[in-house]
Amino acid sequence: MKGRIAAWAMAVLLALYLVLVADRSVRLVATGEPVAVGLGVALVILPLIAAWALLRELLFGIRTERLVKDLEAEQGLPEDELPKRPSGRPDRAAADAEFERFRAEVDASPESWRAWFRLGLAYDASGDRRRARAALRRAIELNRQAA
Incomplete structure (x- = not known):
């Protein structure tokens, strides 16, 4: 907010x-x-x-x-169970380990805006803002095509 x-x-x-x-x-x-x-x-x-x-x-x-x-x-948002640093950001190593699950989801379903959105969240948790925004833009584009 x-x-x-x-x-x-x-x-x-x-x-x-x-x-x-x-x-x-x-x-x-x-x-x-x-x-x-x-x-x-x-x-x-x-x-x-x-x-x-x-x-x-x-x-x-x-x-x-x-x-x-x-x-x-849809209850499709991933649970935020990653350990946090004192700053409140997710622990990078834990986020990187969880990242592969979301990458595999996109590989299995490349036309799913939901998968791309979750991948964007994973990129953000891993600290890669550029790729996070690109994945979120792809999710927005796929969602618009589906509508």
């Missing part, structure tokens, strides 16, 4: 930032000076890229949350 609030707070702050930057960029472009016009254009383009990236992340979070609810309703 805290993550969702933080994400929406960032979205609101980014929207406010875009409004303020748009005002400054119009003023810079209106001067007609080449350097000021270049800065004005950059002030519009860079925040738009940031807004696009934030929107992508928000949609990823919403879609992932929807899949969690679906798996939860």
